[in-house]
Amino acid sequence: MIWDQNYDPFGSLPISFILAAIPVVVMLVGLGVFHLRAHIAAGCGLIAALAISILAFGMPAEKAALAAGFGAAYGLMPIGWIVLNIIFLHRLTVENGSSVVLQNSIASVSDDRRLQLLLIAFSFGAFFEGAAGFGTPVAVTAALLIGLGFSPLAASGLSLIANTAPVAFGALGTPVIALSAVTGLDLLELSAMIGRQLPFFSLLVPFWLIWAFAGWRGMMEIWPAILVCGVSFAVPQYLVSNFHGPWLVDIVAAICSMVALVLFLRVWKPKRIWTSTALLGHAKAEEDARVAAGIGPEAAIDTTKSYDRPAVLRAWMPWAVLTVFVFLWGIPSVKAALDGMHIVKVPFEGLHNTIQKVPPVVAAPVIEPAIFNLNYLSMTGTGILLAAIVGGFAMGFSPARLVGIYFQTIWRVRFSLLTIAIMLALGYLTRYSGLDATMGLAFAHTGVFYPLFGTMLGWLGVALTGSDTASNVLFGGLQRITAEQLGLNPVLMASANSSGGVMGKMIDAQSIVVASTATGWKNGEGPILRYVFMHSIVLAVLVGLLVTLQAYVPPFTALVPDVIIEAAPAH
Numbered sequence: 001m002i003w004d005q006n007y008d009p010f011g012s013l014p015i016s017f018i019l020a021a022i023p024v025v026v027m028l029v030g031l032g033v034f035h036l037r038a039h040i041a042a043g044c045g046l047i048a049a050l051a052i053s054i055l056a057f058g059m060p061a062e063k064a065a066l067a068a069g070f071g072a073a074y075g076l077m078p079i080g081w082i083v084l085n086i087i088f089l090h091r092l093t094v095e096n097g098s099s100v101v102l103q104n105s106i107a108s109v110s111d112d113r114r115l116q117l118l119l120i121a122f123s124f125g126a127f128f129e130g131a132a133g134f135g136t137p138v139a140v141t142a143a144l145l146i147g148l149g150f151s152p153l154a155a156s157g158l159s160l161i162a163n164t165a166p167v168a169f170g171a172l173g174t175p176v177i178a179l180s181a182v183t184g185l186d187l188l189e190l191s192a193m194i195g196r197q198l199p200f201f202s203l204l205v206p207f208w209l210i211w212a213f214a215g216w217r218g219m220m221e222i223w224p225a226i227l228v229c230g231v232s233f234a235v236p237q238y239l240v241s242n243f244h245g246p247w248l249v250d251i252v253a254a255i256c257s258m259v260a261l262v263l264f265l266r267v268w269k270p271k272r273i274w275t276s277t278a279l280l281g282h283a284k285a286e287e288d289a290r291v292a293a294g295i296g297p298e299a300a301i302d303t304t305k306s307y308d309r310p311a312v313l314r315a316w317m318p319w320a321v322l323t324v325f326v327f328l329w330g331i332p333s334v335k336a337a338l339d340g341m342h343i344v345k346v347p348f349e350g351l352h353n354t355i356q357k358v359p360p361v362v363a364a365p366v367i368e369p370a371i372f373n374l375n376y377l378s379m380t381g382t383g384i385l386l387a388a389i390v391g392g393f394a395m396g397f398s399p400a401r402l403v404g405i406y407f408q409t410i411w412r413v414r415f416s417l418l419t420i421a422i423m424l425a426l427g428y429l430t431r432y433s434g435l436d437a438t439m440g441l442a443f444a445h446t447g448v449f450y451p452l453f454g455t456m457l458g459w460l461g462v463a464l465t466g467s468d469t470a471s472n473v474l475f476g477g478l479q480r481i482t483a484e485q486l487g488l489n490p491v492l493m494a495s496a497n498s499s500g501g502v503m504g505k506m507i508d509a510q511s512i513v514v515a516s517t518a519t520g521w522k523n524g525e526g527p528i529l530r531y532v533f534m535h536s537i538v539l540a541v542l543v544g545l546l547v548t549l550q551a552y553v554p555p556f557t558a559l560v561p562d563v564i565i566e567a568a569p570a571h
Contacts, residue, residue, distance in 0.1 A: 019052055077379065083135060126166040212535060
């Protein structure tokens with residue numbers, strides 16, 4: 001029996017909106033105010049979502065339970081699978097001591113923590129975002145920063161802030177490709193429009209990142225390096241997105257940024273070398289974080305110790321292998337070949353093709369599928385696991401020792417995996433019950449202010465789902481429909497959904513749990529969320545203001561392509 005989603009069960013959109021928002025508010029308040037453990041806070045949010053979906057929005061209880069189960073399965077595979085295997089690789093490098101050599105080699109580029117942060121969190125992280133996405137860049141960069149002596153809060157929070165501007169073109173352009181598919185808008189036009197929004201923030205975010213870490217004065221001391229880092233990323237991001245397409249934007253831009261920054265630092269040095277790894281204004285949180293993670297005040301590496309070139313190459317080898325595997329696994333043709341070898345499709349009977357989205361969220365009624373694709377060969381986490389195994393053998397580990405460390409890693413991240421499963425259960429229940437669409441419709445009733453609020457809708461979508469791709473699938477059609485009703489350019493507003501969404505990436509539960517796990521900080525989700533929350537909102541508002549200028553104010557309107565508006569597609 002098909003159940004039609006009901007977006008306004010009380011005949012009052014404000015009341016329906018408040019009820020739909022309760023599960024998310026419960027989870028965030030539990031994390032940020034009551035300092036509950038992440039899996040407990042997420043569990044409370046899930047219980048609230050079940051109650052509201054069933055009792056207030058009329059969703060059949062069986063379908064609500066199945067939607068939560070579907071989300072939990074997706075949380076473990078592929079998201080948890082990525083987290084588990086990247087932490088496994090990191091543990092291997094710690095066990096054999098190569099992590100110390102690696103950290104020393106990074107520090108040899110510059111002893112200045114601010115410059116290390118630019119190179120690792122922004123430029124190197126953007127490469128992994130472009131190749132894989134789905135939490136990989138935060139896991140890698142947070143693990144590297146913690147090894148360099150950054151505190152858990154600094155490593156986690158700053159990795160999350162850095163992983164914003166590249167997100168819309170992550171995983172070889174997957175969010176843009178999905179946005180084109182659900183809206184029926186031209187892929188290259190969407191790529192170009194996003195490429196005329198995000199480069200402004202690719203230039204801003206490195207400055208913002210260093211300001212958040214070192215304050216205004218600390219930022220201004222290295223502004224030339226920040227400028228080089230940002231410009232060398234923003235310009236290729238614009239050029240590739242506008243003249244090639246969405247596929248290689250982040251990878252090309254990240255490589256350009258890393259090379260430009262390293263070359264620049266060979267000829268330029270800051271007058272004062274910043275060696276502090278503490279986050280300004282968070283001394284107590286830093287102390288608590290270090291104790292929780294077992295990191296003492298002298299955790300920073302000894303950068304005076306030198307290693308010969310073969311030792312440095314051996315230390316970089318596991319991460320080079322990881323880069324190759326992640327890049328290969330991100331190529332569509334490789335994914336298709338692996339899926340062709342074996343894939344298990346598991347329909348969630350009782351949920352699959354039994355829920356229907358209806359107007360005005362979509363132009364015509366759409367039946368929602370619910371098939372869990374266990375494509376374990378093509379999952380990014382599988383590529384990471386193979387990279388870890390290859391790297392582990394190359395580092396001299398025996399098969400028995402690899403297995404032993406792997407099971408130790410599973411035990412180490414058990415609560416994080418549970419949290420990710422519950423978080424995704426909440427996200428999927430929100431999607432299948434229509435609670436997310438109710439919140440989206442409330443944003444859509446803002447008239448002339450819609451360019452700002454439509455951008456914030458993308459931010460909300462990523463904050464709820466943990467994925468710019470999912471947010472685009474969720475709200476892309478709504479953005480086009482609303483834009484056409486208001487006489488706005490649909491390419492502009494569909495792109496704004498993706499560009500605004502990137503700023504929600506730093507506060508989504510999935511990313512926060514990944515960061516906490518990668519840094520070994522148990523129960524660190526609450527402090528991380530409190531640190532990044534305002535950064536996320538302010539940056540999203542800035543994106544919204546840029547979109548508003550592009551909608552109404554010359555010369556910004558010249559950045560928007562002319563589009564022939566046709567009827568919104570039937571999905």
